[in-house]
Amino acid sequence: RLTQARPDGYVLMMTNIGMAASATLYRRLPYDVLTDFAPLGLVSDAAMTFIARPGFPAGNFGEYLAALKQQGEGLNLATAGLSSAANLCALLLHRTAGARATVVVFRGTGPAITEVMAGRIDLLCDQATNTVPFLRDGRLRAFAVTSTTRLPGLPDIPTTAEAGFPGLTMSTWHGLYAPAGTPEPAQERISAALRGALGEARLRARFADLLTEPATPERASIAFHRRFHAEEVARWKPIIEAAGQFAD
The missing domain is CATH 3.40.190.150 (Bordetella uptake gene, domain 1)
Incomplete structure (x- = not known):
């Protein structure tokens, strides 16, 4: 320690x-x-991506949030554990939508993404580093990124601020520490x-x-x-x- x-x-x-x-x-x-x-x-710093299962009925991030607000726990949302960036992103999403999906906790991002692609999980917010291969080949769709500017590798995906939700800006940051x-x-x-x-x-x-x-x-x-x-x-x-x- x-x-x-x-x-x-x-x-x-x-x-x-x-x-x-x-x-x-x-x-x-x-x-x-x-x-x-x-x-x-x-x-x-790494941005998070808001994604959904194939065929999810939303055309943009506003509709993504509206679906969550309307259906609440009727939708399920994957995270990789309470202290994960994915879970923190989910907390911001729930607060902004004013509704809470049913949270399904996985042991890591890989299984969560697999279940979203299979259509068994509706929503996921995870680091772009993890989701970009599936976004680029069309197996997943991102509705927004949580960075302050668009990502060079995903230039067509708007930021949450551009979509009208600046409170959903966050990053998975890493830092270096020594003992006090x-x-x-x-x-x-x-x-x-x-x-x-x-x-x-x-x-x-x-x-x-x-x-x-x-x-x-x-x-x-x-x-x-x-x-x-x-x-x-x-x-x-x-x-x-x-x-x-x-x-x-």
């Missing part, structure tokens, strides 16, 4: 949006996500190395293949990551509490 590691800059952790959600999902955590970790910089108490000079060296790596052409090309956006130098800084980390914990707390979803 990172919180038990010596804070010398040699033991690090890369984690994702689940870090922010866990602060509320687990009411008896043995650590504090705000004070027991040292954010060193964000690494990447790691000396500031060590933190700065690691953060600088991260920014250097994110500037390498080969890495950026690989991220582009995965429809993942590498963090800008600003977002990969310690100062930005500290602020963002706290903002994400604060953002997801009332959403999770309102849903009454807890993992303990």
Whole structure:
């Protein structure tokens, strides 16, 4: 566990949006996500895609939401677990629609996508990295992406903000952390190395293949990551509490 590691800059952790959600999902955590970790910089952001089974009766994202509002638990929606980005996206979807589908939890994205393609699951919100192969070959249809701008790899799919729902903007972010108490000079060296790596052409090309956006130098800084980390914990707390979803 990172919180038990010596804070010398040699033991690090890369984690994702689940870090922010866990602060509320687990009411008896043995650590504090705000004070027991040292954010060193964000690494990447990946948009989520709102998709539906083949033949789902919606022509655009507004109709997608309208169907959920009208049918509620008559529709089922796949997630990959309470702390997954897919589940957090589902919470935003339910809040925006004012209705809740029947949630079906799978052990990972692969089985969930398989069931959507087979028509046994109606809805799914999952990372573009996972869904893009099926979107490109036509086996799935995306109604919107949750990024602030359209994805270069999926230019015909509107953002949720373009569709009129800016509150559904989110990303599956990854960030680098050290134990709290790691000396500031060590933190700065690691953060600088991260920014250097994110500037390498080969890495950026690989991220582009995965429809993942590498963090800008600003977002990969310690100062930005500290602020963002706290903002994400604060953002997801009332959403999770309102849903009454807890993992303990």
